[in-house]
Amino acid sequence: MPAQRTLLPRSTPATAGVSSRAITALLDRLDAQAVECHSLMVVRHGHIVAEGWWAPYSAHRPHLLYSLTKSFTAIATGLAITDGLLSLDDRVVQVLPEHIPADITEQARRLSVHHLLSMTTGHHTDSLTQAWQLEPGDLVKGFLRVPFSAPEGTRHTYDNATTFVLARMVE
Incomplete structure (x- = not known):
């Protein structure tokens, strides 16, 4: 697989002024409400501070986005x-x-x-x-x-x- 170009720099949530607990609370709430997510990315001030995928999805798997x-x-x-x-x-x-x-x-x-x-x-x-x-x-x-x-x-x-x-x- 070719090397992936990084478009946005990564940072920690704390460095960007985002609460890690708030991100965890969001994930817990999505799970509790059975919201079907494929991926999530949190960007603050041009930096990715959190990202993740729900199986079977991944960063390298093509995904139909439709409209x-x-x-x-x-x-x-x-x-x-x-x-x-x-x-x-x-x-x-x-x-x-x-x-x-x-x-x-x-x-x-x-x-x-x-x-x-x-x-x-x-x-x-x-x-x-x-x-x-x-x-x-x-x-x-x-x-x-x-x-x-x-x-x-x-x-x-x-x-x-x-x-x-x-x-x-x-x-």
Whole structure:
């Protein structure tokens, strides 16, 4: 397994002004109320002061996050915008030119970071399955080939593929 990069420094709870007893009380309360937890991380002042996993989960086991992925991707997009790496007006075709299908529509050419973040690309339903069917080896290209039922920016549709495309743009 490759060496894992440490993104946040570790510290003791006491050094960060956190009560170890309060963390233990939280864990006891979660257990007493039968709250199903997979992992817990306590961060204070940019330092990890406590972390742990409930079996069979671990730090190295991939975990499906489902819709939480959208929040992480939106935060990463916001950070990229703050750092000047992306803007809300950047278009998919500008950032990911190697994923543009030959038969791309004018609407697909206009799709921007803003449309992806707000899920207002113009698709009628979640485009994920259809995008995979159209381009099994390239979800971005498949997403851009899914037909649109409304102009971009006019209709919100919960669309999982937008998160994937945003993540590729941030990457």
